[in-house]
Amino acid sequence: MSGSSSTHENMAAPICNCEEKCAIFTSKTAKNPNRRFFGCPYFNFEDKMLYCDYFMWEDEFIASQTSMVELKEAKKEGDVMNSDVEVKINQFESDMEHKINVLERDVQVMKFQSESQMKRGIWKKYVGIVVLLIVALVIVFCIWKHTKLFK
Numbered sequence: 015m016s017g018s019s020s021t022h023e024n025m026a027a028p029i030c031n032c033e034e035k036c037a038i039f040t041s042k043t044a045k046n047p048n049r050r051f052f053g054c055p056y057f058n059f060e061d062k063m064l065y066c067d068y069f070m071w072e073d074e075f076i077a078s079q080t081s082m083v084e085l086k087e088a089k090k091e092g093d094v095m096n097s098d099v100e101v102k103i104n105q106f107e108s109d110m111e112h113k114i115n116v117l118e119r120d121v122q123v124m125k126f127q128s129e130s131q132m133k134r135g136i137w138k139k140y141v142g143i144v145v146l147l148i149v150a151l152v153i154v155f156c157i158w159k160h161t162k163l164f165k
Contacts, residue, residue, distance in 0.1 A: 026079065027052055027075075028052055028068070028070055028075055030052075030053070030054040030055070030066050030068035031054070031066035031067070031068050032054055032055075032056065032065065032066050032068075034054065034055050034056070035055065036052035036053060036054065036055065036068060036070075037052070037053060037054070037055040037057065038050055038051070038052055038072060039051055039052075039053055039057070049071065049072075049073075050071070050072035050073075051069060051070060051071050051072055052068070052069070052070045052071075052072060052075055053065075053068055053069050054066045054067075054068045
Protein backbone atom coordinates (compact mmCIF):
# COMPACT_ATOMS: atom_id res chain seq x y z
CA MET A 15 0.00 0.00 0.00
CA SER A 16 1.67 3.19 -1.11
CA GLY A 17 -0.50 5.39 1.10
CA SER A 18 1.29 4.47 4.35
CA SER A 19 4.70 4.18 5.92
CA SER A 20 5.85 1.79 8.63
CA THR A 21 7.70 2.41 11.86
CA HIS A 22 8.45 -0.08 14.60
CA GLU A 23 8.37 1.49 18.04
CA ASN A 24 8.91 -0.10 21.40
CA MET A 25 5.44 0.44 22.86
CA ALA A 26 2.30 -1.41 23.82
CA ALA A 27 0.62 -2.69 20.72
CA PRO A 28 -2.22 -5.04 19.89
CA ILE A 29 -1.59 -8.54 18.62
CA CYS A 30 -2.62 -9.17 15.03
CA ASN A 31 -4.37 -12.23 13.65
CA CYS A 32 -0.96 -13.76 12.88
CA GLU A 33 -0.35 -13.62 16.66
CA GLU A 34 2.44 -11.09 16.18
CA LYS A 35 2.87 -7.72 17.86
CA CYS A 36 1.45 -5.14 15.47
CA ALA A 37 3.62 -2.55 13.78
CA ILE A 38 2.58 1.08 13.77
CA PHE A 39 2.14 2.84 10.46
CA THR A 40 1.39 6.41 9.46
CA SER A 41 -1.34 6.99 6.93
CA LYS A 42 -0.40 9.02 3.87
CA THR A 43 -3.90 9.14 2.43
CA ALA A 44 -5.79 12.36 1.75
CA LYS A 45 -8.66 11.22 3.97
CA ASN A 46 -6.43 10.50 7.03
CA PRO A 47 -3.11 12.29 6.51
CA ASN A 48 -0.47 11.46 9.13
CA ARG A 49 -2.94 9.44 11.21
CA ARG A 50 -1.20 6.51 12.87
CA PHE A 51 -2.57 2.99 12.83
CA PHE A 52 -1.65 -0.53 13.86
CA GLY A 53 -1.36 -3.31 11.33
CA CYS A 54 0.20 -6.69 10.78
CA PRO A 55 4.01 -6.42 10.92
CA TYR A 56 4.13 -8.28 7.59
CA PHE A 57 2.03 -5.56 5.91
CA ASN A 58 3.58 -4.05 2.77
CA PHE A 59 5.08 -7.33 1.63
CA GLU A 60 4.47 -7.89 -2.03
CA ASP A 61 2.81 -11.24 -1.40
CA LYS A 62 -0.60 -10.45 0.15
CA MET A 63 -0.84 -14.02 1.43
CA LEU A 64 1.90 -13.37 4.00
CA TYR A 65 -0.02 -10.94 6.21
CA CYS A 66 -3.43 -10.68 7.84
CA ASP A 67 -5.86 -7.81 7.44
CA TYR A 68 -5.54 -6.54 11.04
CA PHE A 69 -6.10 -2.80 11.29
CA MET A 70 -6.75 -0.40 14.18
CA TRP A 71 -6.25 3.32 14.49
CA GLU A 72 -3.71 4.19 17.18
CA ASP A 73 -6.01 6.72 18.90
CA GLU A 74 -8.83 4.14 19.08
CA PHE A 75 -6.40 1.57 20.53
CA ILE A 76 -5.22 4.06 23.15
CA ALA A 77 -8.84 4.92 24.02
CA SER A 78 -9.68 1.21 24.38
CA GLN A 79 -6.64 0.67 26.61
CA THR A 80 -7.59 3.70 28.71
CA SER A 81 -11.09 2.28 29.06
CA MET A 82 -9.67 -1.07 30.15
CA VAL A 83 -7.44 0.61 32.75
CA GLU A 84 -10.44 2.58 34.03
CA LEU A 85 -12.52 -0.61 34.21
CA LYS A 86 -9.73 -2.39 36.09
CA GLU A 87 -9.46 0.52 38.54
CA ALA A 88 -13.25 0.58 38.94
CA LYS A 89 -13.16 -3.16 39.57
CA LYS A 90 -10.46 -2.67 42.21
CA GLU A 91 -12.56 0.06 43.83
CA GLY A 92 -15.57 -2.24 43.55
CA ASP A 93 -13.52 -5.01 45.18
CA VAL A 94 -12.63 -2.61 47.99
CA MET A 95 -16.30 -1.67 48.33
CA ASN A 96 -17.24 -5.33 48.20
CA SER A 97 -14.64 -5.98 50.87
CA ASP A 98 -16.17 -3.22 53.02
CA VAL A 99 -19.61 -4.68 52.43
CA GLU A 100 -18.34 -8.14 53.36
CA VAL A 101 -16.85 -6.75 56.58
CA LYS A 102 -20.17 -5.08 57.40
CA ILE A 103 -22.10 -8.26 56.57
CA ASN A 104 -19.76 -10.32 58.75
CA GLN A 105 -20.15 -7.81 61.59
CA PHE A 106 -23.94 -7.86 61.16
CA GLU A 107 -23.96 -11.68 61.18
CA SER A 108 -21.81 -11.69 64.31
CA ASP A 109 -24.11 -9.15 66.01
CA MET A 110 -27.18 -11.14 65.03
CA GLU A 111 -25.63 -14.38 66.29
CA HIS A 112 -24.85 -12.69 69.61
CA LYS A 113 -28.41 -11.33 69.87
CA ILE A 114 -29.86 -14.75 69.05
CA ASN A 115 -27.69 -16.33 71.75
CA VAL A 116 -28.83 -13.73 74.28
CA LEU A 117 -32.48 -14.32 73.33
CA GLU A 118 -32.08 -18.10 73.59
CA ARG A 119 -30.52 -17.69 77.03
CA ASP A 120 -33.36 -15.36 78.10
CA VAL A 121 -35.92 -17.89 76.87
CA GLN A 122 -34.21 -20.63 78.90
CA VAL A 123 -34.19 -18.41 82.00
CA MET A 124 -37.87 -17.56 81.55
CA LYS A 125 -38.70 -21.23 81.00
CA PHE A 126 -36.84 -22.18 84.17
CA GLN A 127 -38.56 -19.41 86.14
CA SER A 128 -41.93 -20.48 84.78
CA GLU A 129 -41.29 -24.09 85.74
CA SER A 130 -40.12 -23.00 89.19
CA GLN A 131 -43.21 -20.88 89.71
CA MET A 132 -45.39 -23.73 88.53
CA LYS A 133 -43.69 -26.12 90.96
CA ARG A 134 -44.10 -23.60 93.78
CA GLY A 135 -47.75 -23.20 92.81
CA ILE A 136 -48.26 -26.97 92.95
CA TRP A 137 -46.52 -27.17 96.33
CA LYS A 138 -48.66 -24.32 97.63
CA LYS A 139 -51.76 -26.21 96.52
CA TYR A 140 -50.53 -29.39 98.21
CA VAL A 141 -49.66 -27.52 101.39
CA GLY A 142 -53.05 -25.80 101.30
CA ILE A 143 -54.84 -29.13 100.86
CA VAL A 144 -52.82 -30.73 103.66
CA VAL A 145 -53.57 -27.77 105.98
CA LEU A 146 -57.29 -28.02 105.12
CA LEU A 147 -57.22 -31.77 105.81
CA ILE A 148 -55.49 -31.21 109.13
CA VAL A 149 -58.00 -28.49 110.07
CA ALA A 150 -60.85 -30.77 108.99
CA LEU A 151 -59.40 -33.65 111.03
CA VAL A 152 -58.98 -31.41 114.06
CA ILE A 153 -62.58 -30.22 113.70
CA VAL A 154 -63.82 -33.78 113.28
CA PHE A 155 -61.73 -34.89 116.25
CA CYS A 156 -62.99 -31.99 118.34
CA ILE A 157 -66.60 -32.75 117.40
CA TRP A 158 -66.08 -36.42 118.13
CA LYS A 159 -64.44 -35.62 121.45
CA HIS A 160 -67.15 -33.11 122.31
CA THR A 161 -69.93 -35.55 121.51
CA LYS A 162 -68.20 -38.27 123.48
CA LEU A 163 -68.00 -36.07 126.54
CA PHE A 164 -71.71 -35.38 126.55
CA LYS A 165 -72.70 -39.00 126.36
